[in-house]
Amino acid sequence: MKTIRFFAVMMTVVALMAGCGNNAKQGSKSPTKGKLIGISFQHMNNPFFVELAEGARKVVEAHGDTLVVLDAQSSSLKQKNDLSDLIMQKPAAVMINPVNWEGIKGTLIEAKRANVPVIVVDAPVKDQSLVTCTVASDNVKAGELIAEELARTTRPAKIVVLALSINKACIDRVEGFKKVIAKYPDMKIIDQQECKGTIESSRPVMRDLIGRYPDINVVFAINDPSALGCISALESAGKLKNVKIVAVDGAKEAVAAIRKGKMLATSAQFPKEIGRIAAEKIYESLAGKTIEKDIKVRVELVTINNIEKFAK
Amino acid sequence: MKKHSWKASPALRKIGPLIIAMAALEVMFGIFAPGFSQMNNQIDLLQQISVNAIIAFGMTFTIMIGGIDLSVGAVMALVGTAAASILASCDPSMASSVKLILAVGGGMSIAALFGLFNGIPASKTKMPAFVITLATMLVARGTAYRFNEAQPIPIPDNAATFLALGNARLFGFIPVPVLVMLAVFAFATILLHRTRFGQHIYAIGGNREAAKFTGVNIVRTQVWVYLLCAVMAGIAGMINTSQLYSAEPASGQGFELNAIAAAVVGGTSFTGGIGTMYGTLIGAVIIGILDKGLNMAGVHFSLQYIVKGLVILLAVYMDVRRNKS
Numbered sequence: 001m002k003t004i005r006f007f008a009v010m011m012t013v014v015a016l017m018a019g020c021g022n023n024a025k026q027g028s029k030s031p032t033k034g035k036l037i038g039i040s041f042q043h044m045n046n047p048f049f050v051e052l053a054e055g056a057r058k059v060v061e062a063h064g065d066t067l068v069v070l071d072a073q074s075s076s077l078k079q080k081n082d083l084s085d086l087i088m089q090k091p092a093a094v095m096i097n098p099v100n101w102e103g104i105k106g107t108l109i110e111a112k113r114a115n116v117p118v119i120v121v122d123a124p125v126k127d128q129s130l131v132t133c134t135v136a137s138d139n140v141k142a143g144e145l146i147a148e149e150l151a152r153t154t155r156p157a158k159i160v161v162l163a164l165s166i167n168k169a170c171i172d173r174v175e176g177f178k179k180v181i182a183k184y185p186d187m188k189i190i191d192q193q194e195c196k197g198t199i200e201s202s203r204p205v206m207r208d209l210i211g212r213y214p215d216i217n218v219v220f221a222i223n224d225p226s227a228l229g230c231i232s233a234l235e236s237a238g239k240l241k242n243v244k245i246v247a248v249d250g251a252k253e254a255v256a257a258i259r260k261g262k263m264l265a266t267s268a269q270f271p272k273e274i275g276r277i278a279a280e281k282i283y284e285s286l287a288g289k290t291i292e293k294d295i296k297v298r299v300e301l302v303t304i305n306n307i308e309k310f311a312k
Numbered sequence: 313m314k315k316h317s318w319k320a321s322p323a324l325r326k327i328g329p330l331i332i333a334m335a336a337l338e339v340m341f342g343i344f345a346p347g348f349s350q351m352n353n354q355i356d357l358l359q360q361i362s363v364n365a366i367i368a369f370g371m372t373f374t375i376m377i378g379g380i381d382l383s384v385g386a387v388m389a390l391v392g393t394a395a396a397s398i399l400a401s402c403d404p405s406m407a408s409s410v411k412l413i414l415a416v417g418g419g420m421s422i423a424a425l426f427g428l429f430n431g432i433p434a435s436k437t438k439m440p441a442f443v444i445t446l447a448t449m450l451v452a453r454g455t456a457y458r459f460n461e462a463q464p465i466p467i468p469d470n471a472a473t474f475l476a477l478g479n480a481r482l483f484g485f486i487p488v489p490v491l492v493m494l495a496v497f498a499f500a501t502i503l504l505h506r507t508r509f510g511q512h513i514y515a516i517g518g519n520r521e522a523a524k525f526t527g528v529n530i531v532r533t534q535v536w537v538y539l540l541c542a543v544m545a546g547i548a549g550m551i552n553t554s555q556l557y558s559a560e561p562a563s564g565q566g567f568e569l570n571a572i573a574a575a576v577v578g579g580t581s582f583t584g585g586i587g588t589m590y591g592t593l594i595g596a597v598i599i600g601i602l603d604k605g606l607n608m609a610g611v612h613f614s615l616q617y618i619v620k621g622l623v624i625l626l627a628v629y630m631d632v633r634r635n636k637s
Contacts, residue, residue: 044613071613076556076563081360085607088353089346102466103556106479126466166463166562194462 034065035092055275076103123169135278138296142267143176146246156186159218202229224249341605361600362489368574370544378584379441385564386452388549395419396465396559412473423546431538456561478554501589517584577627
C-alpha cells in the first residue's frame, strides 16, 4: 500500500511540474494557437545565449507563436535527442547552435526529411547545404578589431592566444586576429593554448602561461568568460598591470572590467540582434522568400573611450 | 494489499511497480505532450535510450557485485575516437564491411583492455572500484584527447556500413541501435539470470566471504564483470559515434551517471546482490520517457533536471523500503 502511495506522490510531482510548464505556455502548441518553433543551444552557461534566446523570443511571440528553448549541456547526443523530440512535433522551424559542427549532421538530415527548415545561429555547421541559412557575428571582423586596437596602443607586443578550436566561430576570430597581427613585425604571437571558453577553464591555462613566459604583455582570450579567467589568474600572480587583455563578446562583466582598467578591449557581439534576425528569417522563409545563405551580424569595438554606449 | 497477494515470482514482484510507473508516465505524457504517443515517437524513444541502456546493462553487473565503473563514459569516447581514426586512415577503396570489422575490432580491443585495467586491480587489490575507475576514466579520457588534438574526427562518407550502425532502420522501421540494444539485453539477461556465472555475481554481491567459502572464483568473476562492462560501453561508443557522424574525444561526459541512474531506478541495489536486467531496461526507459516527455510537454530545461532528480530519489527510496520489508 505504501509503495503505491509513494508512486502516487511521484506521479503527482511529475504531473504538476509538467503541467506547470505546459500551462505557462497556454497550451499554445495546438495548431490553432500559433506555430511551434524551437531553439537548441550548445549550453546555457553563457549569458550570450540567454540574450540570443530573448531576441528570438520577442519576434516569435509577436507572431503569436511559441518558442521552446533547449539546453544541450555541451553534449552532441543530448542535442540530437532534444531536436529529434522537437522534430516529432512538426515544428514550423528550428534554430540550432551546434555543439559539434560536424556531429549535428544526423539531425540536419532528420530535419530535412521531415521538411523542417533549419536556421543556424552563432556558430556554423559543416554541411551548409542542409540548412536554410546561418546567422552569426562577423567573427573574422571581431578578431581584426581587437588586433587593430592592440596595434594602436600596445607595441611591441608578446602575445598569447587562448583558443577554442572545436568551434568554427572561434576559429574565425583567431584567423582575423592573426591576419592583422602579421602586418606588424614588432607584434609576435608566442604561444596558443586551448581553453573551453569558460572562466574555470581559462584560469589554470593562463597560470601556466605566466609561469612559462614571464614577459608576455598581451593576452587574446577567445571570449569574455575566458578573459575574466585570465584576469583572475594574472591578478593573483600580481601581473595584471603589465598585461593587456583583449577578447570577444561585450558581456556586462567585461565592460565592467574595461571600466576598471583590467581589460583593454572586447569586440562586442549583439546576441539579441542575432536572435531577432534568425527568427525574422524563419518567417521570411515560411513566406516563401529567398534567404541569403550567410548572414553576418555587426560587431563593435568596446574600449574605455566608448564604454558608456555599452554599459548595461 | 498484503504481501501474500503477490503470487508472482520475486523478480516480477520487484519490477511490477516499475512497469506500473512506466505505464503511468506513458499515459501522462500521452495527455500532456502533443504527439508523444505516436508510434514513430515511441520508436524514437527506444533509439534515444539505446546508448544509455547498453552502458547501463554493463553497469548493472558491476553494481551487482558491489562495485562501480566510472570510466564507461570516457571509454566510450575513446573507443569511438579510435574507431573513427581507423576508418579515416583506411584506404578509400576498401570494402565498407571490411572497414567496419577493422574499426569495431580495433575499438573493442581497446575497450577490453580498459576492462582488464579496471577488473584486475579491483579484484586483486583492496583499492576501491570507485577510485580505480575514477583513475582509469582520466586515463581513457586523456588517451581520447591524444587523437586529432582533441577535435572531433568525422566519419568518412564511404564508411557506409559503419554509419548504418547508428542511423539505418531495419525494414525502414526499427532503428539498428534498438536492435543492438535488444541483442545486448538478451545476452546480459541470459548471463545474469540463467547461468552459473550469474549466480556467482549474486553470490559475491550478497556476501563476498560466504561466496568465497562456497567455492566461487571471486577474482575471475570480478575481472569478467569489469570486462563485460567496458565492452558494453565500447558498443555504446560505436553507436554514438555512428549516430553523430563523427567521433568526439570529449563526448560521453556524465554518461556514467545516467547509466547508474537507469540501473538504480530499475531496482539495482548499491550494496550489491540485488537487481535484475529487466529492471535496468525499464529504468532506462523511464529516464528516456522523462527526457522526451518533458521536452515534448514544453517544460523549461531547468525544471526538467529537478523532476529527474526527484524521480531518481523517489525510486531509490521506494526500493530501499521494499528491500527492508
